[in-house]
């Protein structure tokens with residue numbers, strides 16, 4: 001029996017086994033993958049762009065990509081708790097969210113009062129499961145199961161501020177994961193790279209006065225939600241720990257790659273992140289229905305390479321990727337295939 005087949009069978013039968021530290025020079029490394037079919041239960045209603053097929057297309061592609069199989073370790077996880085999400089959201093917002101969620105009847109879909117996010121019967125529990133995926137990624141990385149983890153979750157999270165769900169987001173999963181990494185594992189400095197076509201106003205809001213989490217976003221401007229001007233660089237002790245880059249409509253990946261290399265990389269020489277997290281929105285892809293940028297699949301591979309280089313240089317290769325937006329299922333699958341191919345060093 002071929003080794004690859006044996007490995008595939010083992011990954012079905014056994015929990016992921018710790019692998020040797022992937023050194024920065026390693027050309028191939030394992031990735032812990034997180035997905036749960038219950039993400040489909042968050043129902044946004046007919047015709048809504050944030051639908052389950054966006055994520056399912058990615059999972060189907062990866063599971064059928066034989067050359068990836070030896071490198072991908074699909075891992076189970078549990079939902080975040082209220083205590084976990086209170087690390088980033090105010091109790092008042094979580095009370096409101098729980099109250100509004102409790103009022104949703106089976107089969108009903110209604111908007112969250114704080115802004116443009118739909119609630120169905122399972123929405124909050126699905127969001128808590130997505131936050132749990134981010135925390136499980138941290139565990140996988142910090143316990144050396146694998147230096148890289150990628151969570152294919154929904155609903156997305158980066159528009160959720162401390163006090164408000166909006167932009168299809170209820171809970172800010174990557175922020176929950178960052179605080180968990182700091183409190184559970186004592187990580188001092190975290191870089192969050194947000195490549196979604198939209199500015200991650202929620203993540204910026206949560207860490208705006210914080211010097212332990214550096215938030216970088218390169219996003220289309222003008223576009224929803226309108227925040228993220230380059231002049232927004234943080235406040236208080238967080239001044240200098242937020243970096244925003246505007247990208248004009250129609251741009252390909254050249255501008256974001258330039259920003260990573262010429263603006264972010266020098267800043268990281270000073271900041272020296274111990275863990276790199278990526279808000280992996282894929283709605284900057286050419287042809288996306290909610291954005292007007294034109295990133296190619298090769299562009300996503302180049303972006304992954306540039307982020308991987310930063311992680312290798314400063315963070316022992318530790319990278320946590322988390323899906324955000326991306327509204328054309330086939331494009332999402334293509335982009336993630338390109339990213340994973342780069343991360344594992346396999347075409």
Ligand SMILES: [Zn+2]
Pocket residue numbers: 196197198281283324325326
């Ligand atoms: Zn987006």
